[in-house]
Amino acid sequence: MPRTTSRYDVIVVGAGNAALTAALSASQAGARVLVLEKAPEAERGGNSRFSGGLFRFAYDGIEELKPFRRDLSAADWDRVEAGHYDTDRYYQDIMRVTQGQADRQLSLKLTGESYSTLAWMTGLGVDWDWTSLWSVDSGELLRFNPGAVLEARNKGVGLMESLYRAVGLASIDVVYGAKMTAFLQDGDGGVTGVRIRTPDGTEDAPAGAVVLASGGFEANAEMRARYLGPGWDQVKVRGTKFNTGETLRMALELGAKPVGHWQGCHATPVDGDSAPVGDLRLTDRTNRLSYPYSIMVNVLGRRFIDEGEDTGGYTYAKTGRAVLAQPGAMAYQIFDAKTVHLLEERYSTGAPVVSETIEGLAGGLSIPADALAQTVAEYNAAVLPGRFDPAVKDGKGTAGLEPPKSNWALLLDTPPYTAYSVACGITFTYGGIQIDTQARVIDTEDNPVPGLYATGEITGGFFFHNYPGGTGLMRGAVFGRIAGANAAAEGAGK
Numbered sequence: 001m002p003r004t005t006s007r008y009d010v011i012v013v014g015a016g017n018a019a020l021t022a023a024l025s026a027s028q029a030g031a032r033v034l035v036l037e038k039a040p041e042a043e044r045g046g047n048s049r050f051s052g053g054l055f056r057f058a059y060d061g062i063e064e065l066k067p068f069r070r071d072l073s074a075a076d077w078d079r080v081e082a083g084h085y086d087t088d089r090y091y092q093d094i095m096r097v098t099q100g101q102a103d104r105q106l107s108l109k110l111t112g113e114s115y116s117t118l119a120w121m122t123g124l125g126v127d128w129d130w131t132s133l134w135s136v137d138s139g140e141l142l143r144f145n146p147g148a149v150l151e152a153r154n155k156g157v158g159l160m161e162s163l164y165r166a167v168g169l170a171s172i173d174v175v176y177g178a179k180m181t182a183f184l185q186d187g188d189g190g191v192t193g194v195r196i197r198t199p200d201g202t203e204d205a206p207a208g209a210v211v212l213a214s215g216g217f218e219a220n221a222e223m224r225a226r227y228l229g230p231g232w233d234q235v236k237v238r239g240t241k242f243n244t245g246e247t248l249r250m251a252l253e254l255g256a257k258p259v260g261h262w263q264g265c266h267a268t269p270v271d272g273d274s275a276p277v278g279d280l281r282l283t284d285r286t287n288r289l290s291y292p293y294s295i296m297v298n299v300l301g302r303r304f305i306d307e308g309e310d311t312g313g314y315t316y317a318k319t320g321r322a323v324l325a326q327p328g329a330m331a332y333q334i335f336d337a338k339t340v341h342l343l344e345e346r347y348s349t350g351a352p353v354v355s356e357t358i359e360g361l362a363g364g365l366s367i368p369a370d371a372l373a374q375t376v377a378e379y380n381a382a383v384l385p386g387r388f389d390p391a392v393k394d395g396k397g398t399a400g401l402e403p404p405k406s407n408w409a410l411l412l413d414t415p416p417y418t419a420y421s422v423a424c425g426i427t428f429t430y431g432g433i434q435i436d437t438q439a440r441v442i443d444t445e446d447n448p449v450p451g452l453y454a455t456g457e458i459t460g461g462f463f464f465h466n467y468p469g470g471t472g473l474m475r476g477a478v479f480g481r482i483a484g485a486n487a488a489a490e491g492a493g494k
């Protein structure tokens with residue numbers, strides 16, 4: 001590691017989306033910036049690199065989308081249906097899925113600055129593509145679930161390549177294999193830098209201000225068990241192994257206020273055979289999110305959630321927890337010939353069990369055939385008539401079934417039947433440290449900690465119980481941009 005002989009204005013801890021947006025913002029504000037990445041260079045980029053790259057942001061109709069896809073022709077735009085998604089709707093979505101518990105001021109800031117932040121990132125060199133998540137391309141029309149429209153080109157990998165390119169162009173120093181192990185503080189409790197451990201030894205790096213962007217504790221089994229509760233120590237980790245929560249702990253010891261849903265996390269159904277931690281060759285491709293078109297059963301052959309409660313973007317983040325609660329922490333998503341063509345491309349990484357009969361399927365899955373046959377019969381008897389439309393909540397549900405299936409309830413009657421096994425995969429944790437709308441870290445007495453800012457997964461108060469898809473990256477970038485600018489202003493003045 002280069003000896004940090006001269007003092008940096010701003011040190012950013014972490015090197016994912018939240019960190020690099022903070023570093024770039026601080027650099028644009030004229031600060032001399034150092035980025036610390038615990039991972040070696042080959043594994044840099046945190047969960048952001050594993051991500052699908054989806055950014056949920058507010059826009060006022062299709063005209064506001066056009067600056068992000070200048071590569072498209074008028075004919076391309078003619079077939080796009082993306083509706084309106086204003087800041088109020090984004091805010092209401094956050095409040096609805098978090099049961100009204102999300103921090104109001106932070107949510108207003110997040111939603112209100114989502115569009116301008118996306119535009120800013122575009123200026124930094126991030127390219128965008130349509131997302132295939134919760135959208136349906138019929139050839140004639142490309143229909144999006146409003147709010148979930150754009151993802152970074154080449155997903156999280158492309159996002160991080162673009163941001164690292166921008167960091168290089170801005171001549172920001174990045175040190176890999178550099179773990180923050182302690183804060184440096186002055187006599188008044190203000191943060192004056194960090195202690196860093198690298199393979200070459202330990203060093204104190206003074207700075208005018210520090211931005212924490214080092215992720216949550218989802219890759220730490222002990223902390224998962226301690227905060228999230230029984231069973232969580234054994235779940236699969238969808239992303240990076242480096243988010244182990246030590247900086248979160250250090251921040252709490254420093255006096256930062258713990259806020260948010262400490263027993264809550266984002267967790268999705270993932271391939272039952274996937275590795276215990278994220279694999280950079282697969283990134284987010286172990287996700288199994290086409291369950292709204294399935295029935296999902298446990299190892300006893302019984303359904304356990306309303307698979308069609310809402311569009312997947314509003315249910316997937318809580319569905320991993322529902323799978324974990326099942327016997328053996330396993331479940332199966334069952335499709336028939338009418339729905340199997342709707343599966344996301346990501347299912348191609350899995351090995352389904354396929355059978356011409358429900359009994360044969362049960363045999364292949366080693367679940368009781370009579371129970372599965374009964375579940376399917378009861379479900380089919382409860383399916384109401386109506387028009388199936390995979391692109392919107394079609395209201396085609398069930399009657400008298402518990403749990404119900406509220407949308408996309410097609411008869412499961414057309415062989416072959418196809419089943420994918422799923423387990424619970426944790427994405428990131430919801431509990432974290434308090435920041436204000438200026439991304440300043442707030443202490444337990446509700447005062448800002450001098451010299452300390454935070455953004456991304458390490459912050460709490462944004463998400464409770466559930467989460468609207470695409471908000472994690474947006475949150476990190478909105479507050480990364482704010483944290484960087486404010487840290488630069490404070491750091492350069494010291």
Ligand SMILES: Cc1cc2nc3c(=O)[nH]c(=O)nc-3n(C[C@H](O)[C@H](O)[C@H](O)COP(=O)(O)OP(=O)(O)OC[C@H]3O[C@@H](n4cnc5c(N)ncnc54)[C@H](O)[C@@H]3O)c2cc1C
Pocket residue numbers: 013014015016017018019036037038039044045046047048049050051052053054055056178179180181213214215216238239240242243244245246247283284427428455456457458469470471472473474476
């Ligand atoms: C498979 C997957 C798919 C996802 N898809 C999406 C999506 O499409 N859209 C969306 O909005 N969200 C998505 N998410 C969630 C999203 O990735 C996160 O919310 C977001 O990336 C968090 O960004 P971050 O910068 O806070 O953390 P990270 O990107 O995880 O970065 C944390 C960084 O801190 C470093 N670090 C940790 N400890 C230390 C230390 N002590 N010292 C120095 N460095 C340290 C880590 O190495 C890492 O570089 C997905 C997550 C996963 C795992």
